Amino acid sequence: MASTTTTGQRLNARTMIALAPAIAKPRASGAGAGLETGIVHIGLGAFHRAHQAVYTDDCLNRSPGPWGICGVSLRSPDTRDALAPQDCLYTVAVRDASGDRLRVVGSITETLVAPEDPAAVLDRLTRPATRIVTITVTEKGYCHEPATGALNGDHPGIRHDLANPGQPQTLAGFLVEALDRRRKAGTPPFTVLSCDNLPDNGRVTAGILRQFAELRDPALGRWIADTVACPSSMVDRIVPATTDEDRETVAMALGVTDAWPVMTEPFSQWVIEDHFPAGRPAWELEGAELVSDVRPYELMKLRLLNGSHSCIAYLGYLAGHQTVSDAMADPVFAGFVRALMDDEVTPTLDVPPGADLTRYKAALLERFANPALKHRTWQIAMDGSQKLPQRLLGTIRDRLAAGQPFDRLALGVAAWMRYVGGVDEKGRPIDVRDPLADRLKTLPDAASLLGVREVFGDDLPKNPTFAAVVTEALARLKATGARDAVRSLDPNS
Structure with missing residues (x-):
């Protein structure tokens, strides 16, 4: 303290x-x-x-x-x-x-x-x-x-x-x-x-x-x-x-x-x-x-709030944004989060009775952009190996089962892979806090990281679509940097 x-x-x-x-x-x-x-x-x-x-x-x-x-x-x-x-x-x-x-x-x-x-x-x-x-x-x-x-x-x-x-x-x-x-x-x-x-x-x-x-x-x-x-x-x-x-x-x-x-x-x-x-x-x-049943509420929150938060944390940190509100002040990141929620997450949700999903998502964007809350991307990025299965991978499994694209979610997973390598885009060390940090730093590429069973289970590494999309996203991140990788997913860019 x-x-x-x-x-x-x-x-x-x-x-x-x-x-x-x-x-x-x-x-x-x-x-x-x-x-x-x-x-x-x-x-x-x-x-x-x-x-x-x-x-x-x-x-x-x-x-x-x-x-x-x-x-x-x-x-x-x-x-x-x-x-x-x-x-x-x-x-x-x-x-x-x-x-x-x-x-x-x-x-x-x-x-x-x-x-x-x-x-x-x-x-x-x-x-x-x-x-x-x-x-x-x-x-x-x-x-x-x-x-x-x-x-x-x-x-x-x-x-x-x-x-x-x-x-x-x-x-x-x-x-x-x-x-x-x-x-x-x-x-x-x-x-x-x-x-x-x-x-x-x-x-x-x-x-x-x-x-x-x-x-x-x-x-x-x-x-x-x-x-x-x-x-x-x-x-x-x-x-x-x-x-x-x-x-x-x-x-x-x-x-x-x-x-x-x-x-x-x-x-x-x-x-x-x-x-x-x-x-x-x-x-x-x-x-x-x-x-009587909390599952529809927790799924909505885990996938919309926590999933978006993790994507902002890894992509935003790599792009040099220290806080969530800093990242959301960049129209490229704000547009990415909005599209992630609307296009990739919302179709997977069983909306609770009486919930106004449009209003909930608008409130999330406003909360993320709150400049008075200095919520550090580094803080949210902690323990990613424990968080990804709940926040991103469950949504990806649902998208795969429905034959739907998941490019933004895959970029979030790829950003985590880039982050746990321990070196940022300017060659500076990242203080990675994760129970598997020492092991993750030794894994050089997407294929080896996908083999971490505790994170990806047995099914996702064997899915050729998942492996290909995440591998391509990681390659794009390394080639262009986080901000340009995010911008490349905007159809109007």
Whole structure:
């Protein structure tokens, strides 16, 4: 985490009282205010704090209940170190061209760092008061094969957790050990709610927990499959990484220092399958949509928003654009994204009832172009090997099955291939952050990259049309550069 500002006092329960009336404050906050913890969130990052924690904060402001959040980091202590001295309070800055609107969020009661004290995390997960576990660990946190959704039994963390169930390191290790302890104690299981960008994220989560449990004990696997609810959800809000400049801006507005505020956009959406045997907050009163089947919503969002975002990230980065809004200010890229959505993605969608797809796509273009959100292309480009199967390759499979062209999607895949080579168009090194980064850098061409089964599965590399179109797109990228490659797909260019 970057250094904090030097504005004087820190944000906390005492200093919050003196904040300006225009800054919204929580009605109740933290365990010190008597807020009972009923939710454990695993993956305490900026997105959760700008999204699920805000919806829950709104619920608690409306009607206090047993739904405080214990935030757990599976890796770094940075968020805990920032929030603990602040009584777990932090600022959300909603940012657009008109300026920033600030609020203090108080729904987090406690922060834990799993590598430091796994026993404390297991204790919190095992308590009867814990009725929901929410998750934002990104695609790679599931320790699965993105192309198939199956648990990766060879993952080092999974192997460790099978051998050391009382000292887990992974999401599956913590949840299965806690569920086993609850089973043995006669405590009902908690509901597990994935909030990550995975198709059928509830089904994927349920499968991973069951598969991991079966490796430990087949009876435990059956119990988890029969009793643990894993509803799916779709989440949507753009949350760039916080910068030191953001911290200074927020500190000046607050009059106190917030070590880790989160910056976000006005738009927020949460669609949740309503299956919570142990109860839940009244999220629907605060704008969440409770549905019986989330799949049409998540497919629309994954393919239109996330798929476009990944294409912008790789192509935009290669063309020298540091942020999404910078890329969208270029008519060549704006036209590419619009055509990608309209011509290649939209025909593959089963539009949810009542959804206005034209309006949704127009809103996405406006959100991408928001100059107040400095969403770095490099940030979005992280972990591409885990993201491509959900964001681009599923759409390509549908286009192939229908005998339809997919030139823009293929260029996005080719841009990822160019990016993971680790050198940009000017010969400068790229800081590639990906679980497969070391391996990907050794693969010299499209044919070898297409052989990465974890990304492309077994079917796509064997499809001659797919291989030919992606190989040609990569050759065009290398020959002309990203911007000209994008422009070449515009029929009016």
